[in-house]
Amino acid sequence: MSAMKIALVLSVALLALVSVAEAGVSFKSLNSSKTLTVQAKIQATNLTSGQAHVGTDHLVISWALNSSFDGTGKDASYVNVKIKLCYAPVSQTDRGWRKTKDDLEKDKTCSKGITQQKYVPTGNTTIWRITKDVPGAVYFVRVYAVDALGTQLAFGQTTDKTKTTNLIQIVPISGRHVSIDIAAAVFSVFSVGSLMGFLSLEAIKQRKANSKAIFSFFRAAFTDIIRGQSMLREIKII
C-alpha cells in the first residue's frame, strides 16, 4: 500500500509541476505603444488630483489618441478601450493581492474596471460616479486599447512612469450603520444577560434545596436525639 501511496504522490507532483498557464500580454511590450493620452478630473474640484468620496463624487475621464500618432496607422487594430482604476504604489506596499506583475493576465494593479467604450481616434469622455465598493486607497486611471478578443494592444494613463503625479485619493464608506451597532449591542446584552439570569436562577434553586436539606437534617438529628433519649430511659440509664 505504501508503494501505491508514493506513486500517487509522485504523479500528483508531476502534474503540479506541469502547470499549464497561458501567459498574457507583457506590460513591458506595451511601453512602445503608449499611444493614448488620458486625463481624469474630480468633477467637484475640477482637479486631476486630490480627494474624492465614494457614492457622491464623480470622475470625469477623457481619453484620445496621442496627436503624435495621428495617421500612423498604429491604431488600426484598436476596437475598444477599457478604462480602469489602478492602485498607486503607496496603496500596493505590503499588499500582495494588489501586486504589479508584467504578465497582464496576472497583474492586479488595475482590478477595478470603470467602463468600456468603442475606440475612436478623436477619443471620448465618461463621467463615472465612484461606486461604494471601491476600497479606500490612492489611485490613477489607465486606459487599455484592446482588440476584438480583449487583448491589450496599447495603453495610456493619467500618471507618469513612476506613478507619482495626478494621484487621486478615494475615501471609502465604512460599511457601518447605526442600526447594525444597535442590533449588535442588543444581541450581546441578551447573551450575557440570559447567562447571568440562568446562573442566578440555578443558584437560587440550589440555596432553596440547601435550606430544605438543612431543615430536614436538623429535624432528623433532633428525632434521633429524642429516640436515643427514650431508649436510654427505657434501659434505665437516665
Add this chain to the structure above:
Amino acid sequence: MASRKSNESEREVGSSTGHEPVFVMSMETLGEEKNSNTSSEPTDIRGRKFPLPVDSEHKAKTIKIYSFAAPHMQTFHLSWFSFMICFFSTFAAPPLMPVIRDNLNLTKADVGNSGIASVSGSIISRLLMGTICDLVGPRYGCAILMMLTAPAVFCMPLVSTVTGFILVRFCIGFALATFVSCQFWMSSMFNSKIVGLANGTAAGWGNLGGGITQLVMPLVYGLIRHIGAENYTAWRLAFFVPGVIQTFMGLLVLTVGQDLPDGNYAELKRSGDKVKDSFQRVLWNAVSNYRMYIFALTYGYCFGVELTVDNIIAEYFYDRFDLNLQTAGIIASTFGLMNIVARPLGGVLSDLVARRFGMRGRLWNLWIIQTLGGVLCIVLGISGNLTSAIVVMLIFSFFVQAACGATFGIIPFISRRSLGVISGATGAGGNVGAVVTQALFFMKSTYSTEKGILLMGVMMVCVTMVIFLVYFPQWGGMLCPESKATEEDYYKSEWDELEQTRGLHLASLKFAENAKSERGRRVAPALVSSPEHEIRV
C-alpha cells in the same frame, strides 16, 4: 450490595470537593440506596432508566450516532455541535478576508496578525478550561464560554480599525477552549473502551466548523449582497449568523445539558472512584516527562498547520487563481470538511497498526502520515494549476487531519496519572504551532503565500523527525527495541514510594495491565487480562 454500601461510605469520606455542602451529600446517599433496592436496572438520581447499556459509573458502553436520547447521546451531539460552532465563529473572518482587507485597509502583516490573534487566545483558555470543568462541570464551562464570547462575535460588525479587528479576532478565539469541555464531557459520559472513539469523533466533527464556515460565510455574504446591501455592510451583517447560533447553543447547553449521566454537579456529589490527587504532583509528573514536549511540538505541526490553513486557504485560492469569493470558499471548505472522516480514521489506523506492531507501530504510523502531509504541503505550494492545487489540497488535508487523530492514539499511553495535563499541553502546543507558523511564513511580504505554504511543508517534515526520539522502555521506540522493563514499572514510576505505600498507584496498575496490548503481537495470550478479574473484586 455490600460493595455498593462500602463504595458509598468511601464517597462520603473521600470525595468532598469543597464546593458542595456536606449535609446535601448524606441525604443523597440514602436516596440512592432506596433506588438500588427497588430496581435492578441502573437509573439516574431521579429514577429514570438509561437508554444505552451503562457501566458501574453509569457511563455508556456503546455509542449510537443517530440517537439523541438523554443523557449520553444528547450530550454527545450538544458537545460536538457547540465545539463546531465555536470553530465556525473563530474562522468566520478568513473566507471574507478579500472584502474585509479592503474595507479596513489591511496590509499583509495585519491579516497575518489577525490570524495569529485568532488562535493564540485559546492557548490560555484551553489550559484554564480543564480546571473550570473540574470545578463547575463541563456544562457550565461550555455554556459560559460560548455565551461570553458571543458578544465578541457581535462586535465584529462594529470594527473599523486594524487594532479593533485584531482584538475582536483574539477575543473570539477564546471560544476554541470548548475542545477541552467537549473532551471532558465525553470522558464523563462514555466508558473508557469507547471514549477514544467518542472523543475522536467529537473532536473531528468539531473541527469541521473550520471547513463549514469557509462554505457558509461567503454564501451568507452573497445572499445579503443580493438583497441589496453594499459589500462593506454585507460582510458585517453576515457575522450575526455565527453570533446568534453561538448564543442559542449556549442556552441549549444550559437548559438541556447535564454534566454527568446521573445529573448535574450541583445535584450530585462526584463519583468517588477518582482518587483525589495533588495538582502539584500531577503537574510535575507531566512536566518531567520529555514525551509531552515532543508531542506538543509535533501536534503543533499537524493541528497547528490545520489551523493555519483554515486561516489562509480561502484568500490563497481567491488571490492566486482569481476565483470569486464563493468559489474560493467552496474549495477552501473541502479542507476542513475532510475532518468528518480523516481525523477519526487517523485514530482507527493507529489502533489497527498497534494490533500488530504495538506502540512502535503507532509511532511509525504517525511519523509516516505526518511526513507525507508535509511533502504534500510542499507540493501544494508549487502547484500553479487550479485542478492540481485542489487535488493536492484534498490529499494533504486527509494526511494532516489523520496525523491529529493518530497523535491522540498515542497520548493516552504517555502517562496515566497526568493524562489531563498532557492532553491539555498537547492541545495548547497545537495552537502555539499555528501562531509560530503564521508569524514565520505568512506575515511578511518577502514570502508570497505559495512560498509560505512550501516552507510550512518543509518545516512539517523537519519537525516530525523528533518522533524518532520517543522511547518507551516497555515497548521501544521507532528505531530501538524494547528493554526488559514492563508496563507496570513505567506507570508505577509516576508515583513516589510514599504514594505507593498508600496504594494510590493501584488504578495505574490496572491501566498497565490493559496497556499490555501495546506490545502488539508479542502479547502472550496468558498475559491478556480477562474480564473475570474485574467481577471477582
